[in-house]
Amino acid sequence: MATKRNSGSPATAPAATPEAAWDAASDLSRQQMTLAAESACAVFRGFESMRKIQEKAAHQALQHYSRAADKLREASGPAQLMQIQAELMRFDLEGATQYWQQLGAVAADTQRELMECCTHLADNGALQRMGSMSDSLPVLASGFNALFPFNGRAEAS
Numbered sequence: 001m002a003t004k005r006n007s008g009s010p011a012t013a014p015a016a017t018p019e020a021a022w023d024a025a026s027d028l029s030r031q032q033m034t035l036a037a038e039s040a041c042a043v044f045r046g047f048e049s050m051r052k053i054q055e056k057a058a059h060q061a062l063q064h065y066s067r068a069a070d071k072l073r074e075a076s077g078p079a080q081l082m083q084i085q086a087e088l089m090r091f092d093l094e095g096a097t098q099y100w101q102q103l104g105a106v107a108a109d110t111q112r113e114l115m116e117c118c119t120h121l122a123d124n125g126a127l128q129r130m131g132s133m134s135d136s137l138p139v140l141a142s143g144f145n146a147l148f149p150f151n152g153r154a155e156a157s
Helices: 018-074 078-123 126-135 137-147 152-156
Strands: none
Touching (some): 018 078
């Protein structure tokens, strides 16, 4: 069984210079934007799948109700009317059950994809890098001080 060793690589060590802190901060932004984009893609794929299910269900209902309308025009007695109505009810119940099952499956798949996007951060060590980046915030702040020097009067007021 393989064991993980802490190699003390520079990616996990706190940044010692403002440049390294800037690099860590920009990597954090990139990771967040990547997560947001991948999550949006997962949601849009889910919406697209749901839309296809809705389109298919509407098409099947259109065909079935068109045939029922044709049968109703030709019906000659109350028994035939009851049979057509019973068939429409059966179709509606079966169709609704199938429709909601398919939508539920797509929702579960979309949720799984979203969770995979989030666990991707943990698997590739991004969360650890985010933690080490927070350790370098004081160094990053000192870099800001060099860019925007304040005089004593502005700090006193």
